[in-house]
Amino acid sequence: MTERPFNPEDEDSLLAAEFALGLLQGAAREDFERRKAADPALAALVRYWDEQFAGLTDDLAAVAPPAKVKTQLERRLFGSSTAWNSLSLWRGLAVAALTALVVVASFNLRTTPSQPTETLVAQVAGEGSRLNLTAFYSDATGELHLNRSAGTPSADRSFELWIIIGTQPPISLGVLPANTVTRVAVPLDLRPKLKGSVLAVSDEPAGGSPTGAPTGPVLGTGRLMAI
Amino acid sequence: MDASNISRLLTRVGIGDRAAFRDLYGATSAKLFGICLRVLKDRTDAEDVLQDVYIKIWNNASSYQVSGYSPMTWLITIARNQAIDRLRSRRTAASDLSDAENLADRKPTPEQSAIRMGEADRLRRCLDQLAPDRAKAVKAVYLEGYSYQEMADQLNQPINTVRTWLRRSLISLKECLSS
Numbered sequence: 001m002t003e004r005p006f007n008p009e010d011e012d013s014l015l016a017a018e019f020a021l022g023l024l025q026g027a028a029r030e031d032f033e034r035r036k037a038a039d040p041a042l043a044a045l046v047r048y049w050d051e052q053f054a055g056l057t058d059d060l061a062a063v064a065p066p067a068k069v070k071t072q073l074e075r076r077l078f079g080s081s082t083a084w085n086s087l088s089l090w091r092g093l094a095v096a097a098l099t100a101l102v103v104v105a106s107f108n109l110r111t112t113p114s115q116p117t118e119t120l121v122a123q124v125a126g127e128g129s130r131l132n133l134t135a136f137y138s139d140a141t142g143e144l145h146l147n148r149s150a151g152t153p154s155a156d157r158s159f160e161l162w163i164i165i166g167t168q169p170p171i172s173l174g175v176l177p178a179n180t181v182t183r184v185a186v187p188l189d190l191r192p193k194l195k196g197s198v199l200a201v202s203d204e205p206a207g208g209s210p211t212g213a214p215t216g217p218v219l220g221t222g223r224l225m226a227i
Numbered sequence: 228m229d230a231s232n233i234s235r236l237l238t239r240v241g242i243g244d245r246a247a248f249r250d251l252y253g254a255t256s257a258k259l260f261g262i263c264l265r266v267l268k269d270r271t272d273a274e275d276v277l278q279d280v281y282i283k284i285w286n287n288a289s290s291y292q293v294s295g296y297s298p299m300t301w302l303i304t305i306a307r308n309q310a311i312d313r314l315r316s317r318r319t320a321a322s323d324l325s326d327a328e329n330l331a332d333r334k335p336t337p338e339q340s341a342i343r344m345g346e347a348d349r350l351r352r353c354l355d356q357l358a359p360d361r362a363k364a365v366k367a368v369y370l371e372g373y374s375y376q377e378m379a380d381q382l383n384q385p386i387n388t389v390r391t392w393l394r395r396s397l398i399s400l401k402e403c404l405s406s
Contacts, residue, residue, distance in 0.1 A: 010398055017397045020304075021368045022311055023375060047295055052404060054300040055350035056369045057307070060265050062257035065277055069260075070252060073278045077285055078245065127290040167246040170239070198243035200289075217292035218241040 016045035020053055121227050122199045125150075126220035131159075135199055137224060142191055144173070144199075148180040151219060153203065159219070160208045163190065164198040175208040176201070198223050228254040233298040241289035248285060256281070258299075259306040266310035266370055267317075276313050280306045311372035353403035361396035368393070 006014070018024050019032050036042045124133040131151030137144045146161075153159050161184065162170035173184050186194065202209070203216040233254060239247035259280055263273035283305050291301050354362040367373055378393070379386040 006394065006398070010401075013401060014394050014397055017401075018394075022308065022372060023368065023393075025374065044295070050304045051297060051300045052350055052400075053369050054303040054307075055348060056366055057258075057262050057265075057303055058348065058351075060261045062261045063264055064257045065260040065274060069274050069277055070256070073252075073281050076278065077248075077282060127287070127293075130293075162242055164243045167244065167249075169244065169246075170242050200242035202242070214238060214242060218238065218289040221241065221243055221289050223243070 012042060013045050013049075016042060017049045020046050020049035118195070119227050120194055120224040122222035122224040124199050124201055124220045124222035126218065131201055131219035133199075133201060133220065133222075135222070135224070137186065137194055139191070142186055142188070144184045144186055146176070146182050146184060148176070151201075156206050157216070158204050158206050158208055159201050160204045160214070162200040162202065162214060163194070164200060165190065165193045166197070170200060170214055172209065172212065173199075175204070194224050195226055196223065230298050233302075234292075237284075237288050237291045237298055237301070240285060241291060248281075251284070252281060255299075255302055259302060262303065262306045263310045266307065266314055266372065272313060272317070273310070276310050277306075280309045283309065307369070314372045315374075349404060353400050356403055357396055357399055361392070361399075364393055365396055365400065 015024065015032055019029070019036070024032055032042075036046060118139045120137040122135045122137075124135060125131060132149045133151070134147045134149070135144050151159070159176040161173040161176055163173055163186075164170045171190065173186070176182065198221055200214070200218055200221045202214040202218045204214070205216070209215050233251070236247045236251040236254070240251055256277065260273060260277050263276045263280070264270065267273045267276060284302065287305075291298070294301060296304070354365065357365070364378065368378075373381075375386050375390050375393075379389045382389060384392075
């Protein structure tokens with residue numbers, strides 16, 4: 001192997017390889033990260049090396065992890081998922097709710113029961129702030145009020161709004177209009193299921209996804225929470 | 228499951244689809260657990276890190292598509308980096324004497340050699356073209372997470388010498404890969 005001086009044009013590729021390997025530390029690493037965030041060419045060099053180095057795992061044997069890993073993972077991510085799906089839990093809740101209703105009704109016999117309205121809010125955003133959208137939902141209107149403070153589709157593309165309820169596939173709520181402030185009516189059957197569901201915006205061909213499912217990059221997601 | 232299926236699952240995970248997440252876990256967890264085990268050489272640590280890996284995947288899947296990575300590389304890179312982070316924090320906690328063996332020559336088992344010969348993988352061919360100690364160092368940095376300082380200590384060389392030496396290996400590797 002011939003030893004010769006480094007080419008200056010190799011320097012960024014070398015730094016990218018060192019970054020990918022985790023060899024840059026401290027200030028050198030921070031400097032590189034800052035440059036990489038601003039320079040897609042540098043990010044592409046890191047990607048190139050990541051793709052190459054990932055090949056070093058080709059020989060490694062795949063080993064199925066024990067089942068408890070998945071159970072613990074689901075608990076950490078989604079709360080106690082097994083209890084959540086259990087029928088007896090829901091039956092118990094239904095009985096409790098019914099009992100509460102009877103109690104409330106007996107207390108409220110002489111007063112006009114006020115219609116409880118629920119307001120939900122979600123912040124739909126992704127990495128790199130390509131999109132920032134605030135969504136408000138009120139039971140009273142059944143509409144989502146959307147306010148987009150960042151993100152505009154390019155000329156031949158559309159932003160499409162999706163809702164994901166539980167583990168179901170995303171349901172389209174339509175293409176976002178050009179206005180940054182808009183309202184979207186939520187279909188009646190979805191309204192009771194909105195709390196805790198996830199809103200997402202994807203980048204789609206003009207007019208929306210041709211398949212009925214998201215096809216383009218997801219620009220942001222946010223969970224609808226009660227306020 | 229092929230790459231385009233993994234990619235589709237990742238897209239759905241990016242919008243919070245739990246069913247897609249479960250499918251993705253089913254399709255990829257054995258591969259990623261294998262990587263965690265190889266790096267950490269400890270089942271409990273590997274199980275722990277695997278959970279962190281999938282939490283990262285869940286939280287960052289929405290940025291996968293814009294990242295431009297192929298789906299398996301995106302997943303492998305998260306797993307490798309997470310495992311190396313754990314390994315390094317473990318090493319700082321207790322300096323591991325057996326680490327010294329890791330830069331030493333380790334011959335592949337016959338089965339591994341067979342796989343190596345069977346696959347016309349460019350990376351492998353290019354690593355084979357490097358001097359054996361250089362190829363080994365690149366692999367050790369990726370899979371054992373060595374820093375320049377640790378390599379310098381083990382090889383008993385100044386850190387700058389080690390850095391230049393490894394950088395030359397990377398240049399040769401890149402030239403071979405792009406030829």
